[in-house]
Amino acid sequence: MIVCGDDALAHRLASELRSVYGERITLVVPPAREAAGAPVRGRAVGRATALFGRVSAAMARAASTGGDPAGGPAATGTTVVEAAGLDDAVLVEAGVERAAALALVHDDDEANIRAALAARRLSPQLRLVIRLYNRKLGQRLEELLDQAAVVTDPGQTGAGTAPEAVTTVLSDADTAAPALAATAIAGTSKVVQADGLMLRLVERAPTAGGEIGDQGLGVLALLSSTVGDPAGADGSDSSGAEGPQLLPDQASVRAATGRRALVLETVSHGTPTSAARRLGRRWAPLTSLLPARLRWSIAGVCAAVLALAVVSWLVTGAHPLHAGYLTLLDLFAMGEPAIEEGTSRQAMQLLSGLIGLMLLPVMVAAALEAFGTFRTASALRRPPRGLSGHVVLLGLGKVGTRVLVRLREMDIPVVCVENDPQARGVAVARRMRVPTVLGDVTQEGVLEAAKIHRAHALLALTSVDITNLEAALYARSIHPELRVALRLYDDGFATAVYRTLRAAHPQALTRSRSVSSLAAPAFAGAMMGRQVLGAFSVERKVLLLAAVEVAGHPQLVGRTVADASRPGSWRVLALDASAPGPRPADLGAALRAGPGEPRQRLVWDLDPAYVLRPADRVVLVATRRGLAELLGRPQARRAG
Structure with a gap:
């Protein structure tokens, strides 16, 4: 596995691949310095230690020896390559022609695209994971690079089949946004959208009898026992015996009296507040064009005009429309003076003229206020x-x-x-x-x-x-x-x-x-060839929501839904009900489809006795290590 980057996401991703999946890692990082404008290349463990200062000492020893600090094979070691840029020579030096996957996680979209094009040309069957903020550009880039793999190396695939190579474009911001937004809504960062539904983990307090109440779609985690301790760390990083228990079985849920639980449930959009x-x-709404005082002034003038029209109608005995017309003429000083008419008519004309004088500044203020509102609308x-x-x-x-x-x-x-x-x-x-x-x-x-x-x-x-x-x-x-x-x-x-x-x-x-800790599991899963749909954070630990083809996994094929789930590792949540032939290979893209675009149909209310077939595709929630165990590459390939 090759990871190219120099920020927090690259550090988290390298640690994820190294500690969870046990993969051999090559880090491509910028040089510590440049001499005479020439890039400094080579294996430099000191630079990696300075850059990824939070990498464990065991990882640093593996980088220097090429072996596993726990005594495992050298295939699980780490190599560091320093380079100022990602050109063909750097990629070849990093071993792109022999690598299983390449992650380009620089913060510069252009640099990642350039490196992706070069890597696809050097290794058509390479699995690419690209960090890109522009989502529309990312979709087109995926299609281009996958098409290039077919054209460049058609001999690797049969007629009408797609190559093993796959391109995945991800954004750390998009991956972490649902969790961060959910934190502000309900104090939880555990929200994922799938199949048009919004799934979230909600915290359930134990009842008076110590049991969990409504369990929704199932209890996915038992929170730390330090939840009532001000010195506890359940809102941050919990570890050890008092840490959270992920994907517990029913016996553990019943035995965990007094501990809060995270329950998976669906969220329906209610009426907006x-x-x-x-x-x-x-x-801008119409009422924002004019302030409240100005609106009251206009209403008062209009009421006065209406009152004058009614009084004129009653005093003069004229038709109501004619009386209103005369009132408006007097209001705007357009009528003839009522010199030869009665006293009541003359009084009404003077009063209408006075109200007209009051109306003029109100109309000017309303025009200026509306003009200012429209001018600042942008x-x-x-x-x-x-x-x-x-x-x-x-x-x-x-x-x-x-x-x-x-x-x-x-x-x-x-x-x-x-x-x-x-x-x-x-x-x-x-x-x-x-x-x-x-x-x-x-x-x-x-x-x-x-x-x-x-x-x-x-x-x-x-x-x-x-x-x-x-x-x-x-x-x-x-x-x-x-x-x-x-x-x-x-x-x-x-x-x-x-x-x-x-x-x-x-x-x-x-x-x-942490954005990088929320995004790293999705990037690592994509490098391992997984369809990671989202992530739930549990006290800074992570549960992954992934789409998995049942075929090729003995832990799933021929087993019932109940037997296919393993407590503490993974649990089957939903079944893709679409036919195997026409369904898209990327379930995550279908779930993220926009309005009018086709979506997959997932069955969430599964019968526990349903037997999984090789043609099925399921959505499951798993721990990082459980997903690595379920979908890990064969040992023979890893050793090679």
């Missing part, structure tokens, strides 16, 4: 005065933009805070008419402008851990019971932050999430 409807309008909205129960989203970078779109798709009211007016998400917020505050969140008054004191939750999603922490602490000082979700990379730092915030505010919900 008034706040969501107000913030979700693409265009500008960023300010948070409405009476807004409450919303989500304050801090940071409109790649991740923040995807989370914003996800929240608005679920009709959740959002107020964004961004320091950079040129950030990519600012244009999205302007287009979606989402209120946005531009300013440094560390400065006083910025969070207040976002109505943080009446907010439901804070999502701090900038790329700087300290900024996220500072914003969370300041928000908690204003709103002690505010729900807070932090984007933090370092597990140890996240655990310390969580424990401190929980001890200081035991009644408030605090969560820490």
